[in-house]
Amino acid sequence: MAAELRHMDVGFQGGPVLAVKATTESYENLIKALDDDNAARWQTIHTEDSEILVDLSQIVYVRRESGDQKVGF
Numbered sequence: 001m002a003a004e005l006r007h008m009d010v011g012f013q014g015g016p017v018l019a020v021k022a023t024t025e026s027y028e029n030l031i032k033a034l035d036d037d038n039a040a041r042w043q044t045i046h047t048e049d050s051e052i053l054v055d056l057s058q059i060v061y062v063r064r065e066s067g068d069q070k071v072g073f
Contacts, residue, residue, distance in 0.1 A: 005048050011061040020047045027064055
């Protein structure tokens with residue numbers, strides 16, 4: 001069974017934003033690593049078609065869609 005993918009934006013110092021569809025596990029691992037002062041500097045984000053290594057020391061924010069997407073009124 002395929003992993004659930006949700007849109008996530010990762011903002012970096014200087015302004016660049018990485019917009020990806022990432023697995024729930026990647027999101028949770030990224031948040032845990034950002035909260036852990038002893039985590040490795042580099043973290044892997046697993047997306048729908050690739051793996052991306054990010055430098056935790058350069059991340060300013062992480063935004064993830066709520067998953068409660070609605071169509072119509």
